[in-house]
Amino acid sequence: MVLYDLTQSKFQEDLNSFHPDHEYFILTSLSEFDQVRAKFNIHFDGDEGQENIDDRIKFENYESYDFISHMFFRLHGDQVNFAKVCSYYGAKFFILLLEDTTIIEEGIIERIKAKHYKAGDLPLLYYKIFNLSLSHMFDSLSEFESLTIDVELQLIDDVANYEFGKVIALKGQAYEIKKYCRHLLYIGDQLVLNENELVPSKMMRYFRGIDVQMNRVYTFSEDICEKAGHLVDLYDSAVTSRTNNMINKLTIFTVLLTPLMVISGIYGMNFANMPELQHEYGYYMVLGLMASVLCLSYLALKRMKLL
Numbered sequence: 001m002v003l004y005d006l007t008q009s010k011f012q013e014d015l016n017s018f019h020p021d022h023e024y025f026i027l028t029s030l031s032e033f034d035q036v037r038a039k040f041n042i043h044f045d046g047d048e049g050q051e052n053i054d055d056r057i058k059f060e061n062y063e064s065y066d067f068i069s070h071m072f073f074r075l076h077g078d079q080v081n082f083a084k085v086c087s088y089y090g091a092k093f094f095i096l097l098l099e100d101t102t103i104i105e106e107g108i109i110e111r112i113k114a115k116h117y118k119a120g121d122l123p124l125l126y127y128k129i130f131n132l133s134l135s136h137m138f139d140s141l142s143e144f145e146s147l148t149i150d151v152e153l154q155l156i157d158d159v160a161n162y163e164f165g166k167v168i169a170l171k172g173q174a175y176e177i178k179k180y181c182r183h184l185l186y187i188g189d190q191l192v193l194n195e196n197e198l199v200p201s202k203m204m205r206y207f208r209g210i211d212v213q214m215n216r217v218y219t220f221s222e223d224i225c226e227k228a229g230h231l232v233d234l235y236d237s238a239v240t241s242r243t244n245n246m247i248n249k250l251t252i253f254t255v256l257l258t259p260l261m262v263i264s265g266i267y268g269m270n271f272a273n274m275p276e277l278q279h280e281y282g283y284y285m286v287l288g289l290m291a292s293v294l295c296l297s298y299l300a301l302k303r304m305k306l307l
């Protein structure tokens with residue numbers, strides 16, 4: 001758990017020194033969340049409980065706090081890792097409940113240490129961490145785009161040695177990214193409404209910027225999804241082209257050998273009075289005829305640019 005007291009501008013080890021008039025930022029995991037929500041009077045409505053607190057992506061306005069649940073993702077190698085993130089923002093607290101507390105923890109702590117946030121900076125910290133999260137996702141989308149370009153070049157260069165399953169997996173990840181980014185559009189719309197007025201009016205221009213960023217992330221995810229879908233078509237085209245090239249080569253080989261097979265077939269027939277059968281140089285004459293036919297066939301295919 002990361003616990004930062006904005007009123008005293010310092011990190012704390014636990015909630016034992018909790019003061020109800022102080023402002024806090026807390027980054028916690030689900031296992032530690034019970035004690036946190038008890039201190040800040042966070043409740044659940046309906047079927048929303050600790051077991052499924054982050055099952056759904058949504059935005060809820062309560063009287064004393066906002067609840068936001070969404071998916072965060074980072075690209076590691078060729079694998080996209082997703083993590084559920086829940087945010088609780090009130091007048092005196094901002095709580096991040098992470099499925100994986102290591103996924104963005106380092107960047108958050110560095111940002112807090114660099115800025116020395118104090119009392120009254122809670123809305124700014126709320127904005128900054130949202131901005132940090134979206135920046136990481138945008139960077140991951142850029143890396144994913146580079147990955148699709150690399151795969152595209154590999155397919156063009158050597159489709160025979162590239163596994164089709166990897167293309168399908170990449171496409172599946174792209175569609176999953178797009179699905180989760182689509183939900184950000186709804187969250188952005190709700191953020192700028194500020195129905196419970198927990199965000200000061202002077203800060204709303206920043207959150208309108210967050211809404212714009214969410215739209216850009218979604219637009220980028222659409223482009224990535226389209227590129228990943230194109231990879232499947234490219235794979236099919238590359239395989240088809242490779243198959244056609246192989247068939248063309250076999251066809252040309254057949255065209256070259258067919259006349260020779262006809263000649264050898266004729267002279268392989270068992271008739272006593274075949275022309276040139278008793279000729280002293282008959283064998284060499286037939287070999288010369290076959291070589292001539294082969295050369296003429298080759299020149300004809302070369303002239304038609306089939307070789």
